[in-house]
Each structure stands twice: as structure tokens, then as C-alpha cells.
Amino acid sequence: MKILHIVEDFSVKSGGLRTVIANLDFFLKKHGYDSYILSSDQEKEDDIFIVEASNGWLYSKEWKPKINHIVKTYHIDIIHIHGVWLCPQYVGAKYAVQNNIPLVFSCHGMYQPWLWKKGTLKKKIYLNLVSKKWFKKANIIHSITDNETKNIKKYFPKNSYFEIPNLISFSENSNEFKADGKYIFYLGRLNKTKGIDILIKAFAQLNNKNIQLKIAGGFNEYKAELDKLVHELGLSERVSFLGEVKGNEKTKLIREAWVMASPTFSDVIGMVNLEAALNKTPMITTHKTGLKEGWNTNGGYLINPNIKELTAKLKEAISWNAEERKLKGEQLYEFAKQNYSWSEQFYKWEELYTSILKNKVHVK
Known part of the structure; x- marks a missing residue:
């Protein structure tokens, strides 16, 4: 199984989103799957694919050729879109649907009600006139919590959903707390x-x-x-x-x-x-x-x-x-x-991706 993750920003500036995708990429590889990441930004130590785009929407005519190159070269089975508002997600989802490549869509909380209080009109226009046409054809929408599932269903009521919480890697932690100052x-x-x-x-x-x-x-x-x-x-x-x-x-x-x-x-x-x-x-x-x-x-x-x-x-x-x-x-x-441990919950990601490959037909 070969998976391409598309995210707007994989640098430290993206906060928890970087951690989530980096861990998913790591554990996929650890379990024998091929995983690739495409973004507009990264850290020096990263080994991912990059399309340079610094404008507000991260527009670049290079997104589609780069996605096509990765898909053809590495025989990608699934495209996984992370995030909702910018050009790489839009182009990635459109490419997946038009080329009949199974599509996973993770919103990462970007459709939560609080976030609609600012720029509501522009967001609604973008959602309904630009991105929704392609996002609604995702084979599975991944949600992180039950509340997020309920929120996303307002916009994509006919899609299939698969809930997996954010996870973190746990090891034996021998940290002894030092009570030096508060x-x-x-x-x-x-x-x-x-x-x-x-x-x-x-x-x-x-x-x-x-x-x-x-x-x-x-x-x-x-x-x-x-x-x-x-x-x-x-x-x-x-x-x-x-x-x-x-x-x-x-x-x-x-x-x-x-x-x-x-x-x-x-x-x-x-x-x-x-x-x-x-x-x-x-x-x-x-x-x-x-x-x-x-x-x-x-x-x-x-x-x-x-x-x-x-x-x-x-x-x-x-x-x-x-x-x-x-x-x-x-x-x-x-x-x-x-x-919330990867070792306890990774099997859910295997179930999500495997279920997609069993039925490659996009939602109509």
C-alpha cells in the first residue's frame, strides 16, 4: 500500500498538524507501508516533496505536475488530503477524483464552529463554489472526535466517516519531576x-x-x-x-x-x-x-x-x-x-486505508 499525504505546511509553524502527519508517516513505514509527504514548507531535517508557494492561497502551477510525478513514479494507491482551505488540498483532491485514485480527507478541526466566526462569507463561498465539489467525493472522511464528525456532516452529509483520535508515541518515561520553582x-x-x-x-x-x-x-x-x-x-x-x-x-x-x-x-x-x-x-x-x-x-x-x-x-x-x-x-x-497511544491505536489507520482499497468507487 502506497500513500501520498498532501498538506499545506509541514514546518514547525504548522504546530500539531506537523506532529500528527509525521507520526502517521513514521508508523506507516514502520508497519511496512510506503508513505510520502508533499507540502509547501518543511524543516531542514525533513525528506519530503516540496512545491514552493508563498502567496496567500499557496497557488502554484507546479502542484498538479508534482502530484502526477509522485503518483506515476511511486505507484500511489491512496491520496490523503490534510486540511481544507488552500490550493494544495484543492488540487490534490481534484487530481485524485479525476484520476480515480482513492481519496481520504482529514479536516483536522478546520471546520469547527468557532473558526467560522471570522471570514464566514469568504469561507462559505470558497467551500460551496470551489472545494466542496471535490471534497464531497472522498471515499472516506477521517474525523478526530465525535463532535468533529457531527460538524463535518453539516457540509458533507452523504460521505462515509472513520473516527481516529490524534495519537502520540509513548515510551517508558522515567522522568522525575523536579520541584524547583513554579x-x-x-x-x-x-x-x-x-x-x-x-x-x-x-x-x-x-x-x-x-x-x-x-x-x-x-x-x-x-x-x-x-x-x-x-x-x-x-x-x-x-x-x-x-x-x-x-x-x-x-x-x-x-x-x-x-x-x-x-x-x-x-x-x-x-x-x-x-x-x-x-x-x-x-x-x-x-x-x-x-x-x-x-x-x-x-x-x-x-x-x-x-x-x-x-x-x-x-x-x-x-x-x-x-x-x-x-x-x-x-x-x-x-x-x-x-x-491516545500509537501502539494501541495504529490498527485503526490500517483498517481505514484497507477499507478504501476494497471499494475504490468515489462518492457521487
Whole structure:
């Protein structure tokens, strides 16, 4: 079985999307399948196919020739589209349908209701007049949570669906938590969707002046708005923006955090949540992620994205002693290992791809 993944951006800037696709590619190869990735951007260490396109829609006349070259050269059996809004996904889906190549379509949370609040008219026009014609002919639409399935069905009611959550690789983790100082840690894109302003306002409600808030994510225009909020709340000495972090630096920051928080308005599992669990760090996030409710009773917290609920959970977290904090992290690790592990769940991807090859006819 040979699979071509098409994604707009495979660089670190794409956040959790890169992690999801990189892991899927790795485990496919590990189990003896041929897997290839086509994108407009990558990291230096990556070995993938690239079409250079830097305009807003990532338009390039090279997308179709490159896809055709990969398909013909490597005898591709399945094209898997990741994402919804840009040229590579549109061209890839159109090519698959026109050449009768089985098509998988993963939205990765990009049709979630919250994300339609901005640019609604343009998105509806693009969906209905440009992309929907091809996306609706996917053999299977992959969804990450039950809520995402319900949301996507509003746009593609006749398609077949296959639900597989985001997953992460678990190994025996001997990390021993070091209780040297306390900080709350946010890791992710600086974006209004992520509720970072809520986190800063909730942090301002804490009475403990010794605890810090560290925010990691690539700087952009939204940072100026967050800087202003931090200054207005008198938190300049206690809140730090770290910029983009990765590799060992990122792992160290996660492991040594007292607690992590991501009060997002829209997400589907969220890789940052699984990374926290992997490193035995308690994580406060929201019901909007679609995480299993057991997260709430196994070392993590699920809240609604508002200041009141987040403040309450942060106060509870900073009241733990070191042993309680360590136990919470270990509980979350075990819960996530059982429910979101590649070793436990990869068989679902095999089932998805195999089912497509048994019936190569596109949805009409």
C-alpha cells in the first residue's frame, strides 16, 4: 500500500498538524507501508516533496505536475488530503477524483464552529463554489472526535466517516519531576482561538506572587495585543513570552512546568495536551478539545473556556505539594497511554486505508 499525504505546511509553524502527519508517516513505514509527504514548507531535517508557494492561497502551477510525478513514479494507491482551505488540498483532491485514485480527507478541526466566526462569507463561498465539489467525493472522511464528525456532516452529509483520535508515541518515561520553582506553561500558536487572553487574566487572579507564567509560541501580530494586556494587568515581571521552542528545550519546559494550560475555544484533541501527558505534566484544557471525559479524573482538568473556571483550576493546581503534582502527572500519563497511544491505536489507520482499497468507487 502506497500513500501520498498532501498538506499545506509541514514546518514547525504548522504546530500539531506537523506532529500528527509525521507520526502517521513514521508508523506507516514502520508497519511496512510506503508513505510520502508533499507540502509547501518543511524543516531542514525533513525528506519530503516540496512545491514552493508563498502567496496567500499557496497557488502554484507546479502542484498538479508534482502530484502526477509522485503518483506515476511511486505507484500511489491512496491520496490523503490534510486540511481544507488552500490550493494544495484543492488540487490534490481534484487530481485524485479525476484520476480515480482513492481519496481520504482529514479536516483536522478546520471546520469547527468557532473558526467560522471570522471570514464566514469568504469561507462559505470558497467551500460551496470551489472545494466542496471535490471534497464531497472522498471515499472516506477521517474525523478526530465525535463532535468533529457531527460538524463535518453539516457540509458533507452523504460521505462515509472513520473516527481516529490524534495519537502520540509513548515510551517508558522515567522522568522525575523536579520541584524547583513554579511556573504555568502555555505552548502553542499565539491566536485568539487559543484563549491566551483568558489565561493571562486568570493568572492575574492568583494570589501567589512567586509563580510565573511562560508562554511559548512563534511571535506574530497578536503578540502586541497580549503584551498590552500583560502591561495593563501589571504582570510584566511575571509573564514571559519565549517565542518558538522545539526539541529538547520544549521537552524541558513541559516537564518542569507545575501545570500546563490551554483554554482553547476550538480544537480536536490538541497535540499539546498529549505532549503534556507524555511528559507527566498535568494539563488544564477545555471540553472543546473533544478529549475523553476521563481526562478530568485522571490528572488533568476539562473546563469551559472562561476566566472563572480557569482561575479556580489554577488556584487548585498551585496549592498541590510536590508529591501531589507528581502523582497528577503520572495519572495523566497512564490515561493518555491507554487512550491516545500509537501502539494501541495504529490498527485503526490500517483498517481505514484497507477499507478504501476494497471499494475504490468515489462518492457521487
